[in-house]
Amino acid sequence: MFERPEGGERVLLVQIDFHDGALCDDVSELEELARSTGAEVVGVVRASRRAPDARFFIGAGKVDEIAGQVVDRRAELVIFNHALSPSQERNLESRLKCRVLDRTSLILDIFARRARSHEGKLQVELAQLRHLSTRLVRGWTHLERQKGGIGLRGPGEKQLETDRRLLNERIKTIQRRLEKVSAQRNQGRQARRKADIPTVSLVGYTNAGKSTLFNTLSGAHVYAADQLFATLDPTLRRITLAGGLDLVLADTVGFIRHLPHDLVKAFRATLQETEEADLLLHVIDAADPARDDNIEQVDAVLEEIGADQRPQILVFNKIDLAGLAPRAVGDEAGGPPRVWVSARTGAGLDLLIEQIRQHFLGETLHGQVELPMAAGRLRAELFRHDVVIRERINAQGKWDLEVALPRALYQQMNRRYDEFRLLPLQDTGK
Secondary structure, eight states: OOOOOSSOOEEEEEEEEOOSSSOOOOHHHHHHHHHHTTOEEEEEEEEEOSSOBTTTBSOHHHHHHHHHHHHHTTOSEEEESSOOOHHHHHHHHHHHTSEEEOHHHHHHHHHHHHOOSHHHHHHHHHHHHHHHTTOTTTTOGGGGSBOOSTTTOSSOOBHHHHHHHHHHHHHHHHHHHHHHHHHHHHHHHHHHHHTTOOEEEEEEBTTSSHHHHHHHHHOOOOOOOSSTTSOOSOEEEEEEETTTEEEEEEEOOOBOTTOOHHHHHHTHHHHHHHHTOSEEEEEEETTOTTHHHHHHHHHHHHHHTTOTTSOEEEEEEOHHHHTOOOEEEOOOTTOOOEEEOOTTTOTTHHHHHHHHHHHHHOSEEEEEEEEOTTOHHHHHHHHHTTOEEEEEEOTTSOEEEEEEEEHHHHHHHHHHOTTOOOBOOOOOOO
């Protein structure tokens, strides 16, 4: 087993094309992932095979070539842009004389660096332990020995078995803690449902600009940067859109190709905000040439967590970089509405807000409300929601208000106030 250096590492990347018709990951994304850990990418080795080799994942000749590159470029770490089995990692490390990681291990390392909240750290630790549980044997042949010594002789328990038992106990402890977190989040969701406050969840490929959009819509100051997985911990903010629509906006972790299954399972409590959201804003980097592939990857993760049937609005972000104009297109042939915006400049956000309003509030009802002077609270709320067109006092000393309000708000007001009745407009002679 090779000890991990404290500082940055010189990294050699490996990309294999199997010609199987599956999407071949762009190696530039792997480079960006590696640099996110502070590593220095010193080279990329590409190869082509019909199928993975059981022992080394790649052929023995290619292993020798990589070993030469490791020496020539003074590489300290080799990262494969694929999933490796524990035995393959062990065999490669033995031949290359340096540490070897696969794509899953790299993503887990980035998540471990970026987690800030107690919940986020627990989720990352759980994913790491699940991943490690299959790799305890890597390079640790001495763990197969049984404990010995005076008073300890006999069949005993192998050190490897002891480590596995301790690891499984730690996994169960973290799962219990995360169950409590999930229960607390569920209480919050139930409270929002009772208060008729819908939840809008931001989802999308990592670095699509979700946190920037979240900050712009909510006025929050969530960390946002031009890098993969800039934020991991979920953030919720209650906001009020124009016209008095109250909702909870949730910023979630970004998705990526081949998001590790252990990570999806570990972040179940967080992703539940997406699974149970009333509306998903699928944020897309409009300037990314691979945006169509990224959309497919996000849809695949949404299907895995059971959120693929939630209503969506496709938000094409970063139009300032793509040279596009803001616009909105309604749902065509049953597809979700699409809006082109720039979260950084604010262009097109008014179109996005209008699409959100239409989704929750539906059609606008136009009519007249007659209120006695004692209904000042109801009158004030109508003005607060900015739905009053004009007002006058009639001959009976009551308020006559001409209003135009969304159907959802009308239903809400009708439930809360007995005196609220929407009447047909009458000609006032004005």
